[in-house]
Amino acid sequence: MLSAVERKIEQFVGELNDKEVVSLYRKLPQGKRLRAKLILKIAGTSLSAIKTAAVVEMIHAASLLHDDVIDDAYTRRSKPSLNALYGNKTAIMLGDILYSKGFFELNNISADIAKIVSNAVTQLSLGELKDVSLSKTFNSSREMYLDMIYQKTASLIEASAGAAAVLAGKPKETYMVYGRNLGLAFQMIDDLLDITSDAETLGKPVLHDFMEGKTTLPYIYLYEVLDEAGQQKLVSLHGKVLSSSEQNWIKVEMEEKKILMKCFSQAKELIEEAVELMNSHGETALSGIAMEMIERDF
Numbered sequence: 001m002l003s004a005v006e007r008k009i010e011q012f013v014g015e016l017n018d019k020e021v022v023s024l025y026r027k028l029p030q031g032k033r034l035r036a037k038l039i040l041k042i043a044g045t046s047l048s049a050i051k052t053a054a055v056v057e058m059i060h061a062a063s064l065l066h067d068d069v070i071d072d073a074y075t076r077r078s079k080p081s082l083n084a085l086y087g088n089k090t091a092i093m094l095g096d097i098l099y100s101k102g103f104f105e106l107n108n109i110s111a112d113i114a115k116i117v118s119n120a121v122t123q124l125s126l127g128e129l130k131d132v133s134l135s136k137t138f139n140s141s142r143e144m145y146l147d148m149i150y151q152k153t154a155s156l157i158e159a160s161a162g163a164a165a166v167l168a169g170k171p172k173e174t175y176m177v178y179g180r181n182l183g184l185a186f187q188m189i190d191d192l193l194d195i196t197s198d199a200e201t202l203g204k205p206v207l208h209d210f211m212e213g214k215t216t217l218p219y220i221y222l223y224e225v226l227d228e229a230g231q232q233k234l235v236s237l238h239g240k241v242l243s244s245s246e247q248n249w250i251k252v253e254m255e256e257k258k259i260l261m262k263c264f265s266q267a268k269e270l271i272e273e274a275v276e277l278m279n280s281h282g283e284t285a286l287s288g289i290a291m292e293m294i295e296r297d298f
């Protein structure tokens with residue numbers, strides 16, 4: 001039924017009566033549609049569920065368009081990003097168009113759904129700002145990292161699950177916990193893949209996050225276990241283009257100190273908690289979505 005969501009997005013974009021926008025939208029690489037899948041699995045395929053899924057995916061696409069401008073990212077899902085192809089101005093405006101049309105349509109669903117989703121978009125934006133601010137210096141605080149990824153990534157997944165539960169008359173809080181755990185684990189795994197994967201699979205250079213200034217969880221844990229000289233070395237490498245021997249040093253230290261395993265276990269714990277919660281509500285299909293999260297290309 002994901003195709004019904006694709007058609008709904010096409011319809012919403014088509015209603016803007018602008019050929020350039022339709023053609024730009026079609027150039028966006030389609031993602032995994034995780035949020036739409038989640039909504040349909042929880043709420044079924046009523047028109048409201050399909051509309052909610054379409055709006056959430058439009059907002060998500062808008063946020064990535066802006067994120068690629070903010071991060072100076074020239075690839076997205078192994079293809080040139082829209083800012084790389086057409087420049088920042090076009091990417092920002094397409095983001096604004098998708099986002100505002102999404103908001104317009106959100107108001108036609110219900111006030112409850114509009115509140116849940118719009119609150120998450122505020123969180124998303126606050127989280128992105130935190131990500132930018134935290135990237136200016138080496139961040140050694142786990143708490144700040146976790147707060148930031150909650151806002152930047154988990155909030156929209158949490159809201160998707162919560163909104164879908166409301167549509168289906170299911171307990172909102174329970175589904176929001178599930179969505180939150182999934183979102184946190186998703187970002188943790190994403191941050192791990194930046195270290196463990198290869199440039200070809202990632203579609204961007206490895207250790208790109210750290211070179212960009214992002215001190216993700218593995219770097220925070222590594223910092224915690226290094227001696228003083230090691231800590232100084234790690235901090236001195238933050239936000240720089242790294243030579244292959246510097247990259248190698250980081251990777252070897254992380255391997256030796258079992259940092260990657262530790263981060264993976266933490267993400268896995270969140271997923272297992274989510275799976276248990278869903279199993280106890282008889283939602284085994286939702287456990288499947290959660291498991292997909294930790295079974296990504298590692």
Ligand code: FPP
Pocket residue numbers: 059062063064066067071073095096099121124125128152153190
């Ligand atoms: C990706 O993070 C970014 C996000 C999940 C959120 C971005 C949010 C905004 C730009 C603010 C909201 C704006 C609108 C228009 C709704 P990442 O850079 O860690 O992940 P990546 O590797 O996929 O780029």
Ligand code: MG
Pocket residue numbers: 067068071073
């Ligand atoms: Mg980014």
